[in-house]
Amino acid sequence: xxxxPVHSAGSAPQQSQQPLDELRQxxxxxxxxxxxxxxxxxxxxxxxxxxxxxxHSTITAAxxxxxxxTVSVANRCPYSVAAHSAFAARAGVSPEVIAALRxxxxxxxxxxxxxLSAFTKALLRSGGLVDRAEIDALLGHGYSPAQVLEVIxxxxxxxxxxxxxxxxxxxxxxxxxxxxxxx
Numbered sequence: 001x002x003x004x005p006v007h008s009a010g011s012a013p014q015q016s017q018q019p020l021d022e023l024r025q026x027x028x029x030x031x032x033x034x035x036x037x038x039x040x041x042x043x044x045x046x047x048x049x050x051x052x053x054x055x056h057s058t059i060t061a062a063x064x065x066x067x068x069x070t071v072s073v074a075n076r077c078p079y080s081v082a083a084h085s086a087f088a089a090r091a092g093v094s095p096e097v098i099a100a101l102r103x104x105x106x107x108x109x110x111x112x113x114x115x116l117s118a119f120t121k122a123l124l125r126s127g128g129l130v131d132r133a134e135i136d137a138l139l140g141h142g143y144s145p146a147q148v149l150e151v152i153x154x155x156x157x158x159x160x161x162x163x164x165x166x167x168x169x170x171x172x173x174x175x176x177x178x179x180x181x182x183x
Contacts, residue, residue, distance in 0.1 A: 004168035007038040015041035019048035026051070029175055033079055033161060036170040043164065050157040057150040059143075061091035064154045066113045069101040070120040071158040079165035080158060081181040082172055089179075102181055115141040116151065123155055 005011070009020055009030060016038035024030045037044045054064060068084035081102060088098050096109045101117060108114035119138040122130050138148055164170070172180060 004036050004039060004170070006032050006035045006171065008035070012038035012044075013041050016044040019044045023048055023051070026055070029173070031083065031176075032173050033083070033165050033170045036168045037164055047157075047160060047164075050153070050160070054150070054154055054157060057147075057153070059147050059150050059154070062088065062093045063112075063116055063151075065091050065093055066097070066101065066116045067120050067151055067154040068158045069098065070117045071124065071155050072162055073102060073104050074121065074124050075159060075162035075166070076183040077162035077165050078181050078183065079170055079172055079176075080162045082176040082179040083161075084158070085179040085181065086176050112141050115143075119148075119151060120155055123152065128152070 007013075007016070007020075009017060009024070012020055012035070019041075020030055020034060020038055023034050034044065034047065037047055057064070059067075065084050065088035069081060069088055072080035072084050085098055085102060088101075089095070093113070094110065097113045100108045101113075106114070106118065106121075108117060115138055119130070119134055122134045135148060138151070139145070143151070
């Protein structure tokens with residue numbers, strides 16, 4: 001047996017069962033990543049709460065997924081690149097933007113997506129020590145100061161998922177297989 005089991009709703013620790021069920025209702029299935037996180041109820045609950053909060057942010061689902069793919073590529077996380085690519089497609093991100101993000105390109109075919117990705121890369125590269133010009137560049141594309149903070153929250157959430165997926169080797173779900181990616 002692996003060190004990190006992929007739980008079912010029934011095999012997960014009791015405190016993880018409700019967050020897993022909430023996630024299943026939102027996403028339509030229980031992703032293997034969450035089923036792996038369920039081993040630690042604190043981790044599962046934190047992941048679920050951040051996801052729920054981000055669903056109410058003022059940046060769109062598509063914008064959150066641009067950040068998600070950017071972070072996942074930077075963290076070399078095959079599981080999360082596949083997941084965020086699938087969710088980006090579902091949220092209406094163009095195939096051209098998704099392909100460019102997956103390739104780690106800086107030059108994206110859509111200006112706002114390019115601005116989000118550039119800010120996210122600067123955030124990751126600097127450990128959050130972005131300079132005022134990088135913030136101003138995002139603000140200059142119509143984002144508010146609150147939305148800059150929401151982008152940071154999305155990057156944190158995605159990094160958490162990346163690190164868990166990379167550390168545990170959570171297997172890619174069949175539902176995400178069409179978006180498989182290798183670093």
